[in-house]
Amino acid sequence: MEALKKLFSKKEKIVVGLMSGTSADGIDAALVEIKGSGLKSKIKLKAFETYSYPKGYKTFLLKNSDNSNAKLEDISRLDFLVAGFFADAAKRIVRKGGLKLSQIDIIGSHGQTIQHLPLPVKIFGEKIRSTTQIGNISAIAKLTGVTTIGDFRSGDVAVGGTGAPLVPIFDYYQFLSSKKKRALLNIGGIANITILPKNCTINQVKAFDTGPGNMIIDGLMKIFFDKPFDKNGNIAASGKIIPSLLSSLMMQPYIWLSPPKSTGRETFGEELIKTIHKAFKKELKEDIIATVTEFTALSIYLSYLEFIQPKIKLDEIIVSGGGVHNKYLMEALQRYFGKTKVKPIDGKIPADAKEAVCFAMLANELISGNPTNMPSVTGAKKRTLLGTIALP
Numbered sequence: 138m139e140a141l142k143k144l145f146s147k148k149e150k151i152v153v154g155l156m157s158g159t160s161a162d163g164i165d166a167a168l169v170e171i172k173g174s175g176l177k178s179k180i181k182l183k184a185f186e187t188y189s190y191p192k193g194y195k196t197f198l199l200k201n202s203d204n205s206n207a208k209l210e211d212i213s214r215l216d217f218l219v220a221g222f223f224a225d226a227a228k229r230i231v232r233k234g235g236l237k238l239s240q241i242d243i244i245g246s247h248g249q250t251i252q253h254l255p256l257p258v259k260i261f262g263e264k265i266r267s268t269t270q271i272g273n274i275s276a277i278a279k280l281t282g283v284t285t286i287g288d289f290r291s292g293d294v295a296v297g298g299t300g301a302p303l304v305p306i307f308d309y310y311q312f313l314s315s316k317k318k319r320a321l322l323n324i325g326g327i328a329n330i331t332i333l334p335k336n337c338t339i340n341q342v343k344a345f346d347t348g349p350g351n352m353i354i355d356g357l358m359k360i361f362f363d364k365p366f367d368k369n370g371n372i373a374a375s376g377k378i379i380p381s382l383l384s385s386l387m388m389q390p391y392i393w394l395s396p397p398k399s400t401g402r403e404t405f406g407e408e409l410i411k412t413i414h415k416a417f418k419k420e421l422k423e424d425i426i427a428t429v430t431e432f433t434a435l436s437i438y439l440s441y442l443e444f445i446q447p448k449i450k451l452d453e454i455i456v457s458g459g460g461v462h463n464k465y466l467m468e469a470l471q472r473y474f475g476k477t478k479v480k481p482i483d484g485k486i487p488a489d490a491k492e493a494v495c496f497a498m499l500a501n502e503l504i505s506g507n508p509t510n511m512p513s514v515t516g517a518k519k520r521t522l523l524g525t526i527a528l529p
């Protein structure tokens with residue numbers, strides 16, 4: 138407890154950020170040095186790595202994220218299994234950065250989402266939204282000996298928010314500009330966008346999930362080619378667009394829903410992937426991959442046209458997440474956005490590291506006593522502290 142008291146007053150911290158997104162492709166681990174907090178925080182990335190999961194893990198996880206196949210006892214076990222993977226990732230990134238676990242002040246862990254249900258459903262007369270991340274934080278704290286902060290989404294859901302996206306506060310602190318109207322686009326399994334008007338206040342930030350990122354592409358690559366993703370977008374580049382598939386995908390209701398909104402595997406995961414596979418069986422695999430990749434780009438662009446551009450014309454779009462490596466996707470985005478520059482995030486934080494760094498920052502903000510949810514983004518009734526602290 139003494140250590141915790143000291144932590145509250147510490148101005149400079151060494152923090153590990155851990156993230157596994159909806160792609161469940163691996164654990165992103167970032168070792169960062171953070172000075173101060175809020176808009177004044179200075180973040181320095183000391184080491185980053187994505188650690189892969191054991192073979193078969195992704196399939197097992199997806200099975201247990203899917204209502205019709207999930208088993209309660211598997212989920213309970215997964216909570217601890219994943220905690221073990223995360224603790225190992227923390228140990229490895231600390232070693233890679235040339236430090237010892239005893240030198241780490243806190244770990245901030247997003248965990249692994251297995252259910253995200255942002256739309257309220259009435260049960261026992263109560264309207265309930267919910268979200269569940271596994272990767273038990275008490276277990277991570279015990280296994281590493283480091284104070285661990287996780288469960289960042291629940292606080293926002295409890296005050297009426299959708300619990301996602303959480304990255305916009307990071308974007309606001311790190312990328313607000315007095316010269317440029319910027320958007321930050323993260324293309325993970327799901328794609329989300331943060332809009333930062335010049336010199337905007339926290340209440341003027343808009344952000345939402347636009348729809349799929351790599352999720353549909355990855356799912357079909359697995360079925361057609363037994364590959365986890367379309368490396369550099371090469372398969373998409375070799376295919377042609379199937380107009381009927383593209384137009385049927387554009388009818389997905391989520392795309393046209395007004396923000397605040399967030400989504401996940403429940404909408405753009407296995408069920409949709411199987412439907413596409415079945416309905417377009419006669420088409421060339423390459424053409425299907427090209428079309429769903431095009432759909433990802435188009436759904437991002439149409440979200441901009443529909444919900445952002447009437448109010449703000451962007452100067453640039455800074456892209457992060459694994460999607461930046463998909464050349465076809467990046468070129469399609471630039472083609473749609475025309476004069477608005479679409480460029481990968483560069484400099485201090487590499488595209489793959491951004492979300493892990495974000496969860497290190499969110500942990501630091503909680504310890505600093507600062508709320509990190511954004512009512513303008515999640516629809517929450519008020520600002521609140523996010524995260525739960527687990528002691529070693």
Ligand SMILES: Nc1ncnc2c1ncn2[C@@H]1O[C@H](COP(=O)(O)OP(=O)(O)O)[C@@H](O)[C@H]1O
Pocket residue numbers: 157158159160161162163324325326327351355365366367368369370457458459460462463464489492
């Ligand atoms: N070289 C690459 N070419 C094409 N796509 C890639 C490449 N590297 C990563 N990706 C895509 O990025 C995804 C992982 O992105 P990530 O940002 O980690 O998403 P999440 O946050 O959902 O885990 C992979 O599943 C894959 O679709």
Ligand SMILES: [Mg+2]
Pocket residue numbers: 156157158160161162163165325
């Ligand atoms: Mg990932």
